[in-house]
Amino acid sequence: MASNGYDANSGAKISFLDSLGPVHPGGIKNLTKLQKLVRLCQYGVIGSLEHFFTWYGEKVACNPRTAIAACILATFLGGLGLIRFYEEGDAASLVIPRNSKFRNDIDWLDNNFPQEIRVHRIIYEADNVLTPTVIKAIYKQRKDLEKLTMQDKTFKDMCIKVPILKFPENLQLTDPTVTNIPNKEDEDWGFDDEFEKDGLPTISPNVSLGGLLNYFIPNKDLDLDMLQRYSNDFYPVPYCAVAQSTELACYEENIVELWGDSGSYNQESDALIESLTEEDILRTINTNNISNIFLKEKNFKEMLGGIKYNHNGEIIGAGAVLIKFYTSVNVSAVKLFGTASRGEKIDTVSYSFEGEMIKLLTNKTEFPAEMVSYVSVQRQFFESFVGQTFKDSDKLGMGYALVFIYVNFMLSKLNCVEQRVWLSCVGILSVAMGMILAYGVCSAFGWFYSAAHTVIPFLLLGIGIDNIFVITQAYDTLESSGVPLSLGKRFGKTMGHAGVAVSVTTFTDVFAFLVGSNTVLPGLESFCIYAAVSILAIYLMQVTHFLAWMSLGQFKLSFKFFCFLF
Incomplete structure (x- = not known):
């Protein structure tokens, strides 16, 4: 055995590596120099920590x-970083590596x-x-839906509009804004020729027309080819x-279009819908x-989905129907005032209007x-x-309450003096303070929060x-040894082990998460980073x-105070 660098039996001087002593029955001589160095580092680190x-x-005691x-000051100062806290709602920002070509192309x-058209879907089932x-x-x-308003905007103002394939009434054929009207004497102008070819009479372009369709194409069916031909031949007037x-x-894709009236839902369509029978519906669909x-x-x-047919191949029922609505985004407002929601470009009015749409369409009180x-x-x-930070707050609160009961049961003893109710609260509070400090620091450095991060509070609670x-077990073990020490020395010895x-x-966990942060996936x-x-x-x-709170409790306990609090 070595003492002060000399062998106790022979008195010969030995090296510090040999002074570490045997680690197995074979003795220190069976260790190589490298093994002795590793053992020195191990004992050195642990000894220094102790x-x-x-x-x-x-x-602290x-x-x-x-x-x-x-601790309170550090929590407050670190918590100021939460001013920059934000949740990332853009799916591309969560999974596509930064500075990748694909990510740069998407951002550009x-x-x-920016996407102007927004599609909204509803599936009705019965x-x-x-x-x-x-x-x-x-x-x-x-x-x-037509009655919804948001800042004087209605659904008709927000939706994507398309022309109805019918001629307007009370139409003045001449357009005063058109100045490049071709000369009818020009050999390339085929207005009269086209009418003579179709057997139609020629007209003056100044005629006020109430029934333009019947005048242009009497006894003919209106179709897209004919409209296309007339748009080519009669441009710019009429x-x-x-x-x-x-x-x-x-524009919409809605089954109730079948019972509209000349391009709108009016009193005629109201009456038609009100008088519908199942036979009327099936006949119309077929x-x-x-x-x-x-x-x-x-x-x-x-x-339709889940369609049922009879033996003649006719529809006799369906289990679902899909409806689609289309609205637009005011891109100019987004460029001027910014987006109303992180992760997508949408102006404030459209964002708020969609919120009202959600309330309306999810209201099922009048459904059969x-x-x-x-x-x-x-x-x-x-x-x-986004918005996931507090959505699991009820589960998190319940989890913390159960852990509090468990911690109090494990820390307290079955007497009135050594109940540690508030010490258990302090333990839970310390976890919360650490979370505030860490979230503030991460937010200050620009790290985003996502739905996946909501598992972190549960992970931190267990750790x-x-x-x-x-810590408490190390203190109780020292107390049971009966060694007389002052309060400060006792906590010093406790922390020397705990x-x-x-x-x-802790450092193992932190190192593991820091290694994991080396991934290319931003989320x-x-x-x-948040976990570490x-x-x-x-x-x-x-x-x-x-x-610190535990030392205050033990100080009171040393005087046999009723220590329900600590």
Whole structure:
């Protein structure tokens, strides 16, 4: 055995590496120089930590109020970083590596050609959606949609409008804004020739026309080819006047278009819907492919799901129907005033209007009992990525309450003096303070928060409570040894053992998450950074804030005070 660098038996001087002593029955001689160096590093690190935490524990126990104030101040200052806290709602920012070519291309397109059209979907389900009660419920929601307003904007102001394929009434064929009217004497002008070819009379361009369709193409069916031919032949007059006077309707894909009236939902369509029977609905679905809103052919059977047929191949029922609405974004307002929602470019009015749409379309109070709906307003997609911070607050609160009961049961003893209710509260509070400090620091450095981060508070709770158990168990073990020590020395000895244990586990966890932050996925990188900083912050709070409160409790306990609080 070595003493002061000399062998106790022979008195010969030995090296420091040999002074470490045997680690197995074979003795120190069986260790190589490298093994001895590794063992030296191991003992050196552990010994240094023991010396540091012995000193640190004694300082905290002797100055608990100063330690508590320092922790509160650090939490406050770190929490100021939460001013920059934000949740990332852009899916591309969560999974596509920064500075990648694909990410740069997406950002360029988004900045230069932002998406203006927004699509909203509703699926209505019932045993049979082709019944009067279901059709009336769908129609009522469609009518209520027109009543929505947001800052003097209605659904008709927000929707994508398309022309209705009918000629406007009371149309003046001449357009005073058109100046490049061709000379009818020109050999290339085929206005009269075209009419003579079709057997139609020539007209003066100054005629006021109420029935332009009958005048131009009597006894002929109106179709797109004919309209295209007339738009080519009769441009700019009378085509421009017709085009500018054409009625517009909000583009949609809705089964109730079958019962519209000449391009709108009016009193005629109200009465028609109210008098519908199931036979009327089935006959219309099977025989009518004309939208009475847009006055054009449309395959309404494609909107149906779970279709049932009879032996003749006719539809006799359907289990679901898909409805689509289309609205637009004011891109100019987004460029001037910024976006209303992180992750997508949308102006404030459109964002608020979609919020009202969600409230309306998710209201099922007037649905028949067998009818349900599934709403997908485009705003909801990005809201599923953001706003997650407090959505699990009820589960988090319940988890913390259960852990508090468990911690109090483990820390307290079955007497009135050594109840540690408030010490358990302080342990939970130390975890919360560490989270505030860590989240503030991460936010200050620009790291975003996402839906995946919501698991971190539960992870931190388990790690933080484990540190509490290690510290209190080390103190109780020292107390049971009966060694007479002052309060400061006792906590110094306690932290000399517990501090090393919690430090090794904490630094292992922190290192593991820092390694994980080396990923190219931005969402995972941010998650690992938040977890690593949070674990470190809670560790500092447990070995300082919790230890200070514990020393105050033990001080009162040493005088046999009724220590229900600590």
